[in-house]
Amino acid sequence: MSPEAAHHPPVQGLAHQFDSLEQQTEATTLGMWVFLVTEVLFFGGLFMVYTVYRTWYPDAFAAASHTLDITLGTINTAVLITSSLTMALAVHSAQLGQRKLIMIFLLATMALGGVFLGIKGVEYYSKFVEHHVPGPSFHFEEPQFAAHAQIFFSLYFLMTGLHALHMIIGFGIMLFMLGWTWKGGITADYYGPIEIAGLYWHFVDIVWIFLFPLLYLLGGRY
Amino acid sequence: MAAHILPKRVYYTIFAILMFCTYLTVQIAFFDLGRLNAIAALAIAAFKATIVILFFMHVKYSTRLTWAVVLGSIFWFGILVALTMGDYLTRPWRMFG
Numbered sequence: 106m107s108p109e110a111a112h113h114p115p116v117q118g119l120a121h122q123f124d125s126l127e128q129q130t131e132a133t134t135l136g137m138w139v140f141l142v143t144e145v146l147f148f149g150g151l152f153m154v155y156t157v158y159r160t161w162y163p164d165a166f167a168a169a170s171h172t173l174d175i176t177l178g179t180i181n182t183a184v185l186i187t188s189s190l191t192m193a194l195a196v197h198s199a200q201l202g203q204r205k206l207i208m209i210f211l212l213a214t215m216a217l218g219g220v221f222l223g224i225k226g227v228e229y230y231s232k233f234v235e236h237h238v239p240g241p242s243f244h245f246e247e248p249q250f251a252a253h254a255q256i257f258f259s260l261y262f263l264m265t266g267l268h269a270l271h272m273i274i275g276f277g278i279m280l281f282m283l284g285w286t287w288k289g290g291i292t293a294d295y296y297g298p299i300e301i302a303g304l305y306w307h308f309v310d311i312v313w314i315f316l317f318p319l320l321y322l323l324g325g326r327y
Numbered sequence: 328m329a330a331h332i333l334p335k336r337v338y339y340t341i342f343a344i345l346m347f348c349t350y351l352t353v354q355i356a357f358f359d360l361g362r363l364n365a366i367a368a369l370a371i372a373a374f375k376a377t378i379v380i381l382f383f384m385h386v387k388y389s390t391r392l393t394w395a396v397v398l399g400s401i402f403w404f405g406i407l408v409a410l411t412m413g414d415y416l417t418r419p420w421r422m423f424g
Contacts, residue, residue, distance in 0.1 A: 142400035149404040156408070157415050175353070182349050190342040193383045200332045298387075302419055307383045311376045317349075318368035322356040 130297040135218045141197030148267070148312055155260050155319060158253075165253030169245070170324025172237060173261075174228060178321040181224050182313065188217035189310040196303040199286075200219075202293030206211050207286045212308065215279045218272050225269055238262065239325075261320055268316060271309045278302050331388040341382045347374050 116126060193208035199255045236244040239259045245251040265274040282302050285291055291299055352371040360367065382385040386397055 131390055134389065135396065138393055138396045142396060142403070145400040145404055146407070149407055153407055153411055157411065160412075175356075179349065179353050181344060186342065186349065189345075189379065189383055190338060193338045193341075194335070197333070197335060197338065203417050242353045256378065304384055307379055311379055314375045314379070315369075315372050318352055318356075318372050322352060323365055324356075326356045 116294070117292060118290070118297070121221070126294050128298075130300065133301055134304070137304045141304065144308060148264075148322070149262065149265050152315065152319075157265070159319075159323075160257050162250075162253040162256065165250040166257050167324045168189050168247055168250045168258035169237075169254035169261075170322075171326070172235070172246075172318060173319050173321050173324070174231070175326065177224055177228055178317055181221050182317045184217050184221045184224070185310050185313050187309055188214045188221070191217065192303050192306045196296070196299050199291055199299035200293060201295035202291075202296070204286055204289065205307065206289065207291060207299060208283055211279050211283045214284075215276055218276055222269060222272055225265065232262075234256070263314055265320070268309065268312050271312070275302075275309055276307060277308050301322070331385070333385075337382060341378050342416055344378060349360070366370075 109292060119126050123132065191210045191213040195207050195214060198206035198210055232238055236242050237254075238260050239262070240256045242252070243255050243258075245254045247254075279302065282299055284293075285298060348371050348388065352368055355367050355371075358364075382399065386393060
């Protein structure tokens with residue numbers, strides 16, 4: 106038997122170490138989840154810091170949280186959830202090999218991601234105008250809370266900033282997937298890359314699902 | 328070959344539930360429920376995250392190994408929170424509230 110005969114017939118997208126595309130998709134999905142576990146603990150450390158400081162200074166945190174725009178925060182949550190829907194539909198289209206629909210849904214996901222970042226930019230801008238950015242020019246309306254409100258805003262900018270960085274990276278991933286699909290690299294059999302990109306995007310959505318109530322909603326709005 | 332193709336209506340249903348939960352959590356924030364505010368907000372967020380993981384991320388239809396990894400992340404985060412708060416909340420010299 107010649108060595109060639111032992112090889113599989115060429116399958117688009119199948120790496121030589123896997124028996125089948127199904128096995129390959131399982132392995133890549135698992136690998137992506139292992140990466141997401143590290144991301145959970147990466148953000149988890151910040152959520153931990155938030156929890157400790159919020160337990161220590163609940164009144165200052167409530168006062169600082171109160172200054173965030175709940176309307177913009179809610180709109181952004183809706184925008185991001187909608188982008189998760191379009192991402193899920195992109196994966197669905199990929200599983201069915203509908204090239205055109207994949208690209209439409211990827212573009213929709215990117216557009217919604219862009220809207221999210223735009224609204225976030227508007228929110229950041231108003232925080233700069235109000236001198237709520239930690240640093241020498243920091244000013245808080247209720248002086249007794251100023252020192253601890255600064256801790257809240259440090260965490261606010263760190264956590265939403267890191268989240269926004271993940272969105273920007275996700276934007277790049279979607280662009281890459283768009284090109285891959287455009288060139289015909291994604292088929293009903295080989296849809297794994299879109300699925301993996303989807304896992305990343307949904308993870309970023311989940312981070313925001315927790316950031317939104319912790320930063321915007323627990324501020325004594327009543 | 329695709330393992331498990333869900334009908335589109337599953338995604339639309341999950342989307343509708345997520346939107347409703349967002350509406351609900353914002354409404355609840357305007358009522359003074361004391362400690363329940365934080366509990367309700369986190370419970371709704373956890374529920375939203377769970378359905379995103381199960382349906383949008385297809386974990387409900389994934390292998391057991393994937394389940395183990397996903398639950399592992401929650402478990403390790405639980406260790407982080409439990410040990411850290413176990414320390415900070417039991418420091419008698421620290422005033423809370």
